Amino acid sequence: xxxxxxxxxxxxxxxxxxxxxxxxxxxxxxxxxxxxxxxxxxxxxxxxxxxxxxxxxxxxxxxxxxxxxxxxxxxxxxxxxxxxxxxxxxxxxxxxxxxxxxxxxxxxxxxxxxxxxxxxxxxxxxxxxxxxxxxxxxxxxxxxxxxxxxxxxxxxxxxxxxxxxxxxxxxxxxxxxxxxxxxxxxxxxxxxxxxxxxxxxxxxxxxxxxxxxxxxxxxxxxxxxxxxxxxxxxxxxxxxxxxxxxxxxxxxxxxxxxxxxxxxxxxxxxxxxxxxxxxxxxxxxxxxxxxxxxxxxxxxxxxxxxxxxxxxxxxxx
Numbered sequence: 001x002x003x004x005x006x007x008x009x010x011x012x013x014x015x016x017x018x019x020x021x022x023x024x025x026x027x028x029x030x031x032x033x034x035x036x037x038x039x040x041x042x043x044x045x046x047x048x049x050x051x052x053x054x055x056x057x058x059x060x061x062x063x064x065x066x067x068x069x070x071x072x073x074x075x076x077x078x079x080x081x082x083x084x085x086x087x088x089x090x091x092x093x094x095x096x097x098x099x100x101x102x103x104x105x106x107x108x109x110x111x112x113x114x115x116x117x118x119x120x121x122x123x124x125x126x127x128x129x130x131x132x133x134x135x136x137x138x139x140x141x142x143x144x145x146x147x148x149x150x151x152x153x154x155x156x157x158x159x160x161x162x163x164x165x166x167x168x169x170x171x172x173x174x175x176x177x178x179x180x181x182x183x184x185x186x187x188x189x190x191x192x193x194x195x196x197x198x199x200x201x202x203x204x205x206x207x208x209x210x211x212x213x214x215x216x217x218x219x220x221x222x223x224x225x226x227x228x229x230x231x232x233x234x235x236x237x238x239x240x241x242x243x244x245x246x247x248x249x250x251x252x253x254x255x256x257x258x259x260x261x262x263x264x265x266x267x268x269x270x271x272x273x274x275x276x277x278x279x280x281x282x283x284x285x286x287x288x289x290x291x292x293x294x295x296x297x298x299x300x301x302x303x304x305x306x307x308x309x310x311x312x313x314x315x316x317x
Contacts, residue, residue: 009116010153013046013145015125018132023169023190025138028126032154033114035146036175038208039196040289041235043277047145052097052114054090055283061088061109067101076101092285113284119156126161139167139189148176151184158187171231174217175209181217182224190227193218194271197239198247206238215251222255225263229317234305235273236293242308249312269317270305272297 011033019029034050046053063086067076075095080086088109102110126140133139140161147154147170158168169190174181185191195214197203203211221228232248234240252266259266274296281288306316 008152009118010122010150010157011050011114012117012122013114015122017125017129019141022141022143022171023139023192024167025136026129026132027138027141027169028129029141029143030122030126030157032142032144032147032150034149035144035173036149036209037146037173037196039233040206041233041238041273041277041292043274043280044145045277045281045284045286046113049114050149052099052112053284054092054095054097054099054102055111055113056088056090056285057109057111057283058088059109060107062086062107063088064107066104066106067110070100070104072096072098072100090285119153119160122157123160123164126166127164130164130166133166137167139169141169141171141192143171146173146175148172148174148180148184151176151180155184155187158184162187162189173207174214174221176213176217178217178220181220185221185224185226188226190229191221192229192231193221194231194233195248195251196233198244198251202239218251218255219258222258222266225259227264228255228266230266230268231271232268233271233273234297234302236297236301237291240305245305245308245312249309249314252314265315267315267317268309270302270309272302272305 012031013033014031016029019027022029031047033047035048038048042048063078065078068078073094073096075091077089078086099112102112142154142158161168167189168187169192170184170188171192171194173194173196196207197211200211230252248268252268255266273293275294278288278292309316
């Protein structure tokens with residue numbers, strides 16, 4: 001299988017090696033920037049905007065003023081209160097995201113998140129760990145953000161990985177055109193589908209988009225016999241209700257019925273809420289919803305959710 005490199009570079013914010021949570025075996029996960037959803041509980045808010053962004057970590061700021069000296073548009077200011085420490089302010093609206101401030105911030109308070117990369121350069125990083133994939137049954141996973149938001153780059157990179165004999169997986173919300181799903185599906189061995197919400201009104205409220213394209217694409221993949229694992233982000237007070245679990249079971253049952261007996265059954269995996277994203281929002285000048293849980297979900301609660309899904313007849317990983 002030969003797939004040409006994408007005509008434009010990909011936009012990513014991280015390449016994570018030796019990952020064990022994004023598909024089978026040891027994997028290299030490439031996190032792509034840009035997402036059409038705005039999930040209220042998003043734990044990777046830096047993935048939403050397709051372009052580079054400036055993260056600001058105030059705890060690291062020492063008030064040196066190098067950002068002020070190097071910013072060409074005056075987006076940074078440092079003030080000194082009488083008898084107090086120097087304070088830094090950042091005008092994000094006026095920032096052009098050139099990154100000069102971060103380049104001169106030796107304290108590490110400012111950081112550019114997001115860069116462009118060619119298919120060839122990404123592939124070289126992936127191939128560096130090929131022996132680990134072979135020994136563990138691992139491979140490459142595209143995550144994000146939303147990989148289907150960059151279909152040309154995603155298809156090219158996945159295709160090159162498959163040409164090299166590497167297992168490919170895509171973590172996706174499936175909010176994309178059917179044509180994109182089919183195109184990426186030709187070079188994808190496993191789809192990790194994040195199912196956010198089963199109620200139509202709540203899905204729109206929590207993610208900012210309607211659920212119908214997601215359902216349609218999930219049915220499309222299922223009928224095609226694609227390998228699918230449904231991942232369930234469960235957030236207390238948002239979607240941890242029993243009705244949501246029952247509707248998940250009904251959906252998976254319907255999908256299973258649409259598949260030939262030769263295809264592998266669809267398993268589900270709970271992704272319990274953790275509170276790490278709350279601090280990330282602040283780094284990018286955003287604020288998380290006030291009603292998000294303040295603490296991560298404990299293991300015992302996760303086990304209870306898993307047990308309930310098994311009671312409903314689901315295969316739970």
